[in-house]
Amino acid sequence: MPSVLEYHMVSDLQSIHEVRRFEIRQCINIRVSVAVNAFIVDFGQTSNVALVTSLRDGMNLVSYEFVACQDSKKGVLILSEDSVVKLYDFYLSNTCRVILSTDDQIQAPCTPNLDAFAGAAQSLGAGAILVNPWNITEVADSILQALTMSPEDREKRHRHNFVHVTTHTAQEWAETFVSELDDTVIEAKLRTKQVPPPLPEEDAISRYLQSTNRLLILGFNATLTEPVDTPGRRADQIKEMELKLHPELKEALTALCSDRKTTIVVLSGSDQKTLDDNFGEYDMWLAAEHGMFLRLTKGEWMTTMPEHLNMEWIDSVKHVFEYFTERTPRSHFELCETSLVWNYKYADVEFGRLQARDMLQHLWTGPISNASVDVVQGSRSVEVRAVGVTKGAAIDRILGEIVHSKSMTTPIDYVLCVGHFLGKDEDVYTFFEPELPSDGLAVARSKQNDGLKLPSDRRPSMKLPVIRSAPKSSQGKAQRPSLNPEKRTANHSCGSGRRASAEKISWNVLDLKGDNYFSCAVGRTRTNARYLLGSSDDVVSFLMKLANAST
Numbered sequence: 181m182p183s184v185l186e187y188h189m190v191s192d193l194q195s196i197h198e199v200r201r202f203e204i205r206q207c208i209n210i211r212v213s214v215a216v217n218a219f220i221v222d223f224g225q226t227s228n229v230a231l232v233t234s235l236r237d238g239m240n241l242v243s244y245e246f247v248a249c250q251d252s253k254k255g256v257l258i259l260s261e262d263s264v265v266k267l268y269d270f271y272l273s274n275t276c277r278v279i280l281s282t283d284d285q286i287q288a289p290c291t292p293n294l295d296a297f298a299g300a301a302q303s304l305g306a307g308a309i310l311v312n313p314w315n316i317t318e319v320a321d322s323i324l325q326a327l328t329m330s331p332e333d334r335e336k337r338h339r340h341n342f343v344h345v346t347t348h349t350a351q352e353w354a355e356t357f358v359s360e361l362d363d364t365v366i367e368a369k370l371r372t373k374q375v376p377p378p379l380p381e382e383d384a385i386s387r388y389l390q391s392t393n394r395l396l397i398l399g400f401n402a403t404l405t406e407p408v409d410t411p412g413r414r415a416d417q418i419k420e421m422e423l424k425l426h427p428e429l430k431e432a433l434t435a436l437c438s439d440r441k442t443t444i445v446v447l448s449g450s451d452q453k454t455l456d457d458n459f460g461e462y463d464m465w466l467a468a469e470h471g472m473f474l475r476l477t478k479g480e481w482m483t484t485m486p487e488h489l490n491m492e493w494i495d496s497v498k499h500v501f502e503y504f505t506e507r508t509p510r511s512h513f514e515l516c517e518t519s520l521v522w523n524y525k526y527a528d529v530e531f532g533r534l535q536a537r538d539m540l541q542h543l544w545t546g547p548i549s550n551a552s553v554d555v556v557q558g559s560r561s562v563e564v565r566a567v568g569v570t571k572g573a574a575i576d577r578i579l580g581e582i583v584h585s586k587s588m589t590t591p592i593d594y595v596l597c598v599g600h601f602l603g604k605d606e607d608v609y610t611f612f613e614p615e616l617p618s619d620g621l622a623v624a625r626s627k628q629n630d631g632l633k634l635p636s637d638r639r640p641s642m643k644l645p646v647i648r649s650a651p652k653s654s655q656g657k658a659q660r661p662s663l664n665p666e667k668r669t670a671n672h673s674c675g676s677g678r679r680a681s682a683e684k685i686s687w688n689v690l691d692l693k694g695d696n697y698f699s700c701a702v703g704r705t706r707t708n709a710r711y712l713l714g715s716s717d718d719v720v721s722f723l724m725k726l727a728n729a730s731t
């Protein structure tokens with residue numbers, strides 16, 4: 181006779197060793213006990229089925245432990261449906277039940293019962309039988325289903341869950357946690373920050389003219405494009421709303437790119453094709469997908485992506501984005517290799533906001549709630565990225581590649597960084613600041629800083645991330661050196677085709693003399709940038725002045 185063990189979570193320590201037996205549905209033998217770790221491991225190893233019908237949160241670990249403990253058993257998980265749990269959550273007491281079957285007699289196949297967003301997920305829900313914990317018949321049926329499931333189905337479900345449990349490690353959780361903590365700090369700082377002054381154009385131009393090795397980092401969307409609300413555009417012209425370089429910029433860009441003392445990088449969230457289409461004709465660097473892909477327009481695309489980037493979540497998010505796109509007229513989503521963006525800027529904004537709020541609920545509590553992703557909310561968009569995908573995180577690798585490729589031997593002495601970047605990407609502004617972000621940003625302080633070299637004891641070890649050559653979307657094998665995650669100062673050895681190494685003679689890649697740094701946020705007021713420009717029209721006008729002054 182199959183037997184099932186049921187655990188009750190209780191706070192009463194006296195009942196820890198209490199074990200009772202009773203019968204349910206005639207054929208299943210149930211024992212009742214409390215959740216004690218040793219029991220979980222023991223029964224996790226010997227049981228065929230775990231039934232976790234938590235009515236409030238708090239039992240995730242038990243499900244994970246059960247999956248992790250399973251060896252040859254390939255045990256079946258039965259979980260309560262998220263939606264049902266949420267519905268009753270607010271008035272329920274803290275009751276949880278776990279039932280572990282401890283018998284081997286399992287035969288016939290079964291059909292999974294998954295909720296709307298669990299189907300394609302990597303979460304445990306996708307490998308479990310989901311039940312409404314309030315429906316006794318359904319729960320009983322699910323136990324029978326689990327006990328009589330075919331070995332193949334069992335194996336398949338177990339494999340799914342096991343991969344999820346073993347890849348969503350404590351390390352991964354910690355990285356996500358720290359990343360979210362960083363975001364909170366950034367947002368809090370932005371809230372209390374004063375509104376920066378407008379870009380001092382004359383000063384920016386005169387310093388540009390005096391410098392000899394300049395770097396211009398330019399965003400694309402809403403920085404170098406025409407403003408969205410240009411008169412004459414209809415709201416339903418989504419196809420024609422594809423990002424297009426501002427037509428008045430062509431001449432200025434050509435002039436700036438042809439100056440040998442100037443390196444231009446377009447650093448954008450857009451994909452490779454969009455950047456190719458818009459900037460292919462200029463002699464500049466293109467950094468697509470927030471810098472995860474890099475290309476000198478004369479060369480091939482390569483990837484700067486960290487090797488361990490976990491992209492398992494992408495199908496689940498796509499599923500959610502498709503669902504909301506279908507239900508939100510004139511919204512659309514972009515699927516990139518490292519992120520997905522759902523955009524409702526052409527939709528009814530109020531409705532879009534409501535939908536975005538709903539979508540965020542799904543993303544935060546649904547199948548990707550444990551995935552290594554950052555959910556970034558824009559004013560008219562929701563973006564999901566792999567943790568670690570930010571413009572600031574990519575910029576050191578990009579700089580490394582530029583320094584190597586140009587065989588640079590003198591420091592960059594002028595940086596202009598302009599963009600309509602999301603808060604998450606504002607780390608690119610702070611990257612060039614002489615003070616560490618955690619010290620707080622202070623223009624006054626930073627102006628005192630000349631040489632940007634950190635004391636050697638604060639310099640991290642010279643670990644060189646690999647830049648992989650990726651012709652178009654495929655990843656190739658060629659390796660390029662890059663700067664380490666060191667910020668303003670980088671040890672970089674220049675040599676043709678060699679990887680840089682810490683042992684070589686080092687020099688400061690950046691020497692901005694404090695004042696030769698112009699970070700500028702476009703169309704924002706709360707920002708970590710030093711200065712502001714109102715719109716992409718102002719960017720165009722400024723770049724035209726810069727180009728005119730230098731020719």
Ligand SMILES: O=P(O)(O)OC[C@H]1O[C@H](O[C@H]2O[C@H](CO)[C@@H](O)[C@H](O)[C@H]2O)[C@H](O)[C@@H](O)[C@@H]1O
Nearest residue numbers: 399400401448449450525558559560561600602
């Ligand atoms: O990376 P870029 O090409 O320079 O573009 C900057 C960001 O543009 C998009 O976000 C902006 O537009 C969204 C509406 O379409 C809005 O919700 C968001 O607040 C804006 O920042 C894009 O979604 C981001 O990925 C880009 O980084």
